[in-house]
Amino acid sequence: MAYEAANGTLGAEDVTPRRSFLVLRRLARKRLAVVALVVIVIIYLAGIFAPLVAPYGFADTDFGNTFAGPSLEHPFGTDRLGRDMLSRVIWASQTTVIISAAAILTGGLALGVTLGLLAGYAGGRVDNLIMRVADAFFGLPEILMLLLITATVRPRVENFFDKFDGWPILGGLNEAGLPDYFLIFGVLSLFGWVGMARIVRSQVLSLRETDYVMAARAAGARTPRLLFHHLLPNVSNIVIVAITFSLGAIAGTEIALTWLGIGIQPPHPSFGTMIFDASGLTTLRAHPNLMLVPAVVVASLLFSFNLLGDALNDVMNPHRR
Amino acid sequence: MQGLASYIIRRLLWAPVILLAVSLVTFGLGRFGPGDPIQILQGQYRDPEVRERIANELGYNDNFFVQYGRYMGNFVTGDLGTSLTYRGLPVADVIFPRLWVTFQYNLLALVLIFAIGLPAGIWSALRQGTWMDPFLISVFLFFASVPVLVSIPVMQWLFALKLGWLPSGGWEVREFFGIEIGVLDKRIILPLIILTLPGIAGVARYMRAQVLEVLDEDYVRTARAKGLAEFTVVSRHIARNALLPLATIMGFALVGLLGGSIFLETLLGIPGIGSYAFEAVFNRDYDSIMAIVLITSTAFVAANLVVDITYAFIDPRIRLGGGAGR
Numbered sequence: 001m002a003y004e005a006a007n008g009t010l011g012a013e014d015v016t017p018r019r020s021f022l023v024l025r026r027l028a029r030k031r032l033a034v035v036a037l038v039v040i041v042i043i044y045l046a047g048i049f050a051p052l053v054a055p056y057g058f059a060d061t062d063f064g065n066t067f068a069g070p071s072l073e074h075p076f077g078t079d080r081l082g083r084d085m086l087s088r089v090i091w092a093s094q095t096t097v098i099i100s101a102a103a104i105l106t107g108g109l110a111l112g113v114t115l116g117l118l119a120g121y122a123g124g125r126v127d128n129l130i131m132r133v134a135d136a137f138f139g140l141p142e143i144l145m146l147l148l149i150t151a152t153v154r155p156r157v158e159n160f161f162d163k164f165d166g167w168p169i170l171g172g173l174n175e176a177g178l179p180d181y182f183l184i185f186g187v188l189s190l191f192g193w194v195g196m197a198r199i200v201r202s203q204v205l206s207l208r209e210t211d212y213v214m215a216a217r218a219a220g221a222r223t224p225r226l227l228f229h230h231l232l233p234n235v236s237n238i239v240i241v242a243i244t245f246s247l248g249a250i251a252g253t254e255i256a257l258t259w260l261g262i263g264i265q266p267p268h269p270s271f272g273t274m275i276f277d278a279s280g281l282t283t284l285r286a287h288p289n290l291m292l293v294p295a296v297v298v299a300s301l302l303f304s305f306n307l308l309g310d311a312l313n314d315v316m317n318p319h320r321r
Numbered sequence: 322m323q324g325l326a327s328y329i330i331r332r333l334l335w336a337p338v339i340l341l342a343v344s345l346v347t348f349g350l351g352r353f354g355p356g357d358p359i360q361i362l363q364g365q366y367r368d369p370e371v372r373e374r375i376a377n378e379l380g381y382n383d384n385f386f387v388q389y390g391r392y393m394g395n396f397v398t399g400d401l402g403t404s405l406t407y408r409g410l411p412v413a414d415v416i417f418p419r420l421w422v423t424f425q426y427n428l429l430a431l432v433l434i435f436a437i438g439l440p441a442g443i444w445s446a447l448r449q450g451t452w453m454d455p456f457l458i459s460v461f462l463f464f465a466s467v468p469v470l471v472s473i474p475v476m477q478w479l480f481a482l483k484l485g486w487l488p489s490g491g492w493e494v495r496e497f498f499g500i501e502i503g504v505l506d507k508r509i510i511l512p513l514i515i516l517t518l519p520g521i522a523g524v525a526r527y528m529r530a531q532v533l534e535v536l537d538e539d540y541v542r543t544a545r546a547k548g549l550a551e552f553t554v555v556s557r558h559i560a561r562n563a564l565l566p567l568a569t570i571m572g573f574a575l576v577g578l579l580g581g582s583i584f585l586e587t588l589l590g591i592p593g594i595g596s597y598a599f600e601a602v603f604n605r606d607y608d609s610i611m612a613i614v615l616i617t618s619t620a621f622v623a624a625n626l627v628v629d630i631t632y633a634f635i636d637p638r639i640r641l642g643g644g645a646g647r
Contacts, residue, residue: 032455128335136339139621141614143583147602148347148610152354248466255468256584260599272470279474281489285482295471302466307459310526 023237026315033311036304043301047093056084058091059267067287076293079277085293088269092294095270096301099185100250107189108246112196113239117227119197120204131201134194143256146187150262157183180264184257188250199242203235237316241309248305251298271298328633336622340615344396347614348389351607358405358605392608396615402608406600412612415597418501420616422492423582423593425504430516431574438521442528443560449533458529461522472515473588480511487511490589512589520574532559 027033046053062082069077076085119130161179207213216230251271257263258272266273271294277283278290359375360367376382380391395402401412441457448454481489493506535541536559544558582595590596594613601609 030455032459128331132335132339135335135622135625136342136618139339139618139625140343141598141617144598144602144610144614144617145347148350148354151602152350252468255470259470259584275468275470279470281474281478281482284474284478288478291471291475295467295475299463299467299471302468303463306462306466306522310458310462313530 023312023315027311030311030315033308033315036307036311039300039304040308043093043297044097046090047095047097050090050094054084054087054090056087058088058269059083060087069289077289079290080283085290088274089293089297091269092271092274093297093301095181095264095268096251096254096298098181099188099254100247102181102185103188103192103250104243104247106185107192108196108243109239111189111193113200113232113235114227115193116197116200117204117231117235120201121208121223121227121231123208127201130197134197137191137194140191142191143260146191146257147260147262149187149190150183150257153186154179154183154262180268184254184263188253192246192250195246196239196242199238200235203238204231207231207234241312241316244305244309244312248302248309251301251305255298325633329630332626332629336626339622340619343618344393344611344615345389347611348392349385351610352385352388354605354607358607361405361605392611396612401612404601404609405606406597406604406609412609415609416594416612416616419592419594419597421501422591423586423595425502426509426512426591426593427516427582429504429509430513430520431571433513433517434520434524434574435571437517438524439528439560441521442525443532443555445525446529446532446536447555454529458522458526461525464518465520465522467519469515469519469584472519473585476511476515477588490591492591492593512585512591515585535559 060083062078064082065074065078066080066082067078068074068082071077074084074086076089078084079088115130115134119127157179161182213226213230216226221230254263254270255272255275258270259276263272264270274294275291275298278287278294284291359372359379359381362375363371380388383391392402399413401416404410404412404415407415438461441461445454445457477489480487487510488508490511491508493508494501495505496502541554541558544554549558582591582593583599584595585591586593586596587599597609598613600606601613
């Protein structure tokens with residue numbers, strides 16, 4: 001598909017030279033995908049601007065007003081410590097934004113795309129080595145390994161960050177739970193690159209022998225230029241789809257990790273901590289809204305990512321338009 | 322076919338290397354991890370002499386690589402070490418019955434996922450362009466979007482507490498010819514729903530894509546032009562060709578489901594490998610963790626090999642893929 005586009009098989013009505021415009025225009029025709037995109041943007045923006053948007057701080061307790069139902073001051077009610085649920089959901093979105101962005105940038109994008117490009121293009125020994133390392137990671141039971149690794153590494157990371165206590169900026173970051181974020185996106189990217197590398201590699205394998213790559217090589221382009229200038233733009237379609245799906249998956253994994261006690265630590269809010277706090281059967285029976293609020297937000301986020309990824313997949317594949 | 326043979330041999334030679342690396346890393350994580358298995362074994366008796374004796378008995382005073390070599394030597398001969406979670410029991414005696422438990426209900430869930438997902442995918446693809454196609458896929462995608470840690474407590478609350486239809490968890494076995502089967506009890510319904518619903522979307526989307534891929538092929542048009550019944554066209558000419566790549570994925574899917582069972586088994590009280598892994602990590606039961614990691618990654622590597630070799634049969638580019646600078 002990318003190959004056709006690179007050769008310029010534009011229809012008569014198309015004067016637009018840029019492929020990304022075409023994709024966007026086709027996507028805009030899918031109403032469901034547009035709604036999904038809007039939901040994602042709202043949740044992400046709320047997360048990014050949490051300090052401005054959230055009506056209360058995430059740890060502001062009000063013991064005179066615990067387990068309150070929805071009211072004007074607290075639209076989503078309050079939890080067992082009287083903390084405002086709306087504010088906590090907004091702050092939890094921020095946690096999700098930070099973790100997903102960091103894990104995608106380091107694991108999926110940097111490592112996964114680079115190694116996938118390299119493996120697919122270089123072939124032979126390099127390919128074999130990269131893909132076998134990927135196999136090893138792929139074969140490990142991910143959740144169990146995340147448990148083991150965090151248990152082993154956490155004390156070391158915390159010791160490392162303890163050195164910065166009292167420093168002007170780093171000390172504050174430390175207080176804000178930086179080691180937790182660091183650990184989580186570290187372990188997530190450790191496993192996150194494998195899927196991306198495999199997808200990119202298989203695409204590059206079929207692009208490698210095409211005329212335009214041959215021509216670039218004949219013209220004397222060096223390997224890095226070939227990889228990032230000639231091959232990368234033509235795998236960007238599948239990279240975008242893969243990122244969309246994995247952004248959702250990472251938000252889900254955070255919940256799992258936090259449930260296991262190795263994710264974000266209280267009082268920092270995340271969807272994982274909120275769901276964990278609400279998931280006891282007695283709490284669930286007495287105060288179902290405590291589960292409902294984070295569950296609905298996180299499920300709509302994941303649902304939107306899945307819908308968007310599905311639509312992008314269709315839009316970018318000529319068979320399925 | 323000479324290329325294929327050498328490809329298979331090359332891949333087979335890599336398998337033990339991968340497993341060796343995996344075992345070394347896991348063993349290292351265990352030995353350098355926090356927590357002290359000896360302290361757990363000692364219980365309330367904190368006598369340094371006792372400690373020294375236990376450490377010597379278990380060989381914890383030896384060099385790391387000596388320990389690793391001894392463990393792997395035992396592992397290969399079928400001795401998986403001793404469980405700390407179940408004091409004194411050999412790990413093998415604990416793990417294999419639990420693997421059987423997890424395997425049973427996962428296999429059943431997988432069968433259900435494919436039984437619903439395949440027809441749903443085909444149905445959806447054939448209705449491309451109508452509202453029904455995106456609607457059906459969206460419904461399945463929604464089920465895939467609810468985290469299990471939300472769905473498990475909510476389903477327990479709904480079906481066990483509110484409606485009182487199903488037990489909230491547990492595992493009951495019935496014996497048939499000396500084999501303990503647990504999937505015949507009504508306790509299995511809740512875990513099956515929780516496992517199956519999120520899984521359908523993947524299979525349905527995959528099948529839909531496959532069918533759309535072959536829908537435009539000449540042989541499908543020919544089949545239609547011959548005047549074959551629509552059902553025959555779909556089942557013989559479309560589904561069969563779309564199924565080939567899918568068959569190779571089944572093995573993967575089964576192994577993948579095994580990995581996801583930690584939460585389900587812990588929350589629903591199913592005595593399978595997932596809940597055991599969870600307990601083992603919190604008890605610093607490193608022999609058990611090693612065994613679980615090694616067994617699952619061996620299964621993965623095997624499934625991976627089968628998939629890759631099958632693809633190499635189908636697509637000659639894979640096995641002949643040499644360097645770019647040839």
